[in-house]
Amino acid sequence: MGNQEIVQLGKANYMSNYSQFPIAIKSGKGIVLTDEDGKEYLDFVAGIAVNALGYGNEDEKKALLEVIESGVLHTSNLYYNRYAVTAAQMLNKLAGSSEVFFCNSGAEANEAALKMARKYGSANGKSVIVSFNHSFHGRTYGAVTVTGQEKYHKGFSPMLPDVVYAEFNDIESVKALVSDKTAAIIVEPLQGEGGIIPATKEFLAGLRALADSFDALLVFDEVQCGLGRTGKPFCFQHYGIQPDILTLAKAIGGGLPMGACVAFGKAKGIFSPGDHAATFGGNVASSALAEVVLSKLPELSDHVATAGAYLGKKLDAIVSKHPSLCIEARGMGFMRGIELKIPPRTVIEKCMEKGLLICSAGYTVLRFIPPLVATESDIDKAVAIVDESLSELE
Numbered sequence: 001m002g003n004q005e006i007v008q009l010g011k012a013n014y015m016s017n018y019s020q021f022p023i024a025i026k027s028g029k030g031i032v033l034t035d036e037d038g039k040e041y042l043d044f045v046a047g048i049a050v051n052a053l054g055y056g057n058e059d060e061k062k063a064l065l066e067v068i069e070s071g072v073l074h075t076s077n078l079y080y081n082r083y084a085v086t087a088a089q090m091l092n093k094l095a096g097s098s099e100v101f102f103c104n105s106g107a108e109a110n111e112a113a114l115k116m117a118r119k120y121g122s123a124n125g126k127s128v129i130v131s132f133n134h135s136f137h138g139r140t141y142g143a144v145t146v147t148g149q150e151k152y153h154k155g156f157s158p159m160l161p162d163v164v165y166a167e168f169n170d171i172e173s174v175k176a177l178v179s180d181k182t183a184a185i186i187v188e189p190l191q192g193e194g195g196i197i198p199a200t201k202e203f204l205a206g207l208r209a210l211a212d213s214f215d216a217l218l219v220f221d222e223v224q225c226g227l228g229r230t231g232k233p234f235c236f237q238h239y240g241i242q243p244d245i246l247t248l249a250k251a252i253g254g255g256l257p258m259g260a261c262v263a264f265g266k267a268k269g270i271f272s273p274g275d276h277a278a279t280f281g282g283n284v285a286s287s288a289l290a291e292v293v294l295s296k297l298p299e300l301s302d303h304v305a306t307a308g309a310y311l312g313k314k315l316d317a318i319v320s321k322h323p324s325l326c327i328e329a330r331g332m333g334f335m336r337g338i339e340l341k342i343p344p345r346t347v348i349e350k351c352m353e354k355g356l357l358i359c360s361a362g363y364t365v366l367r368f369i370p371p372l373v374a375t376e377s378d379i380d381k382a383v384a385i386v387d388e389s390l391s392e393l394e
């Protein structure tokens with residue numbers, strides 16, 4: 001089947017909840033994807049910040065083949081499996097955390113965090129969750145409620161009760177909302193879907209202090225910005241501020257569905273047997289790939305720190321060159337964006353024609369989230385295509 005046949009099949013059989021581009025991906029090697037008609041694209045989307053090691057990684061292939069050879073892709077959580085326990089141990093070592101709950105997605109990781117927060121607070125009558133405008137935490141009811149963007153709530157009322165929204169990077173707005181009823185504060189240290197907006201150090205330090213003084217849990221959602229994407233294994237490590245709960249997903253499963261809710265210090269031991277579960281959580285195949293991704297995380301993070309700074313300089317140059325279309329470039333490591341004066345989709349479509357996959361964040365930001373193995377030469381090629389596309393739109 002070619003692109004068009006697949007697109008038509010999708011349109012005829014899918015619900016209409018996505019607005020998809022009219023191509024179907026067939027294969028990949030390194031950071032290049034090939035569609036069903038044989039056209040190649042340099043990939044600066046990475047399955048939306050998922051495919052850290054790019055495509056066709058030999059270690060991932062070996063790990064997955066070993067699992068397939070064993071005959072057991074899944075065991076349930078009635079039993080242990082060697083891959084999931086090793087992945088949990090590696091995560092705790094890398095993050096400095098105490099315990100891990102595995103699930104299947106970012107939304108699920110945040111659901112676990114919200115339930116932990118409510119359980120933690122339940123003994124003292126605390127139930128309120130403080131979240132932020134422009135945040136994004138996923139599409140399940142709890143996760144979408146703490147997502148501080150009206151467009152994701154429209155038509156789905158009533159949302160989860162006892163959730164309030166403060167302004168990101170404005171600690172005074174948080175002070176106005178926290179009280180002895182606050183169970184948790186949930187925040188992305190680097191907002192992704194809201195438009196690639198990094199938290200300031202003072203802001204996160206202020207949240208840490210407020211959470212401590214009100215005995216609330218501080219939850220960092222690093223589903224998108226965690227796992228090497230910002231040039232350190234975890235984004236919070238740039239700030240030197242430790243959360244009580246860290247949520248992860250996307251890159252952790254090497255392309256298979258996986259999420260993790262990670263507890264530090266006072267968040268340890270909140271869940272008792274029966275409190276929470278996921279049939280596929282810590283699935284054998286996903287965990288085997290997580291082991292591969294986590295074993296490479298320190299080295300990948302170092303690479304992203306250097307290559308990400310290079311990408312940042314290149315994007316600043318693009319903004320200076322096209323002031324009629326660009327407002328500013330911002331972000332960290334390999335999670336960057338250019339705020340545009342035109343809808344990002346016009347640029348994205350031009351880039352696709354020219355063989356570059358790139359995506360947007362919010363309504364105005366062109367987002368750069370390549371696989372973590374992208375090189376300076378890949379960056380040069382991608383930025384040249386964006387440059388050319390912007391020139392044609394001027």
Ligand SMILES: Cc1ncc(COP(=O)(O)O)c(C=O)c1O
Nearest residue numbers: 105106107136137138192223224
């Ligand atoms: C910060 C953040 N949290 C949560 C999610 C939801 O993750 P998932 O789509 O795996 O449920 C996303 C997805 O983009 C995200 O960026």
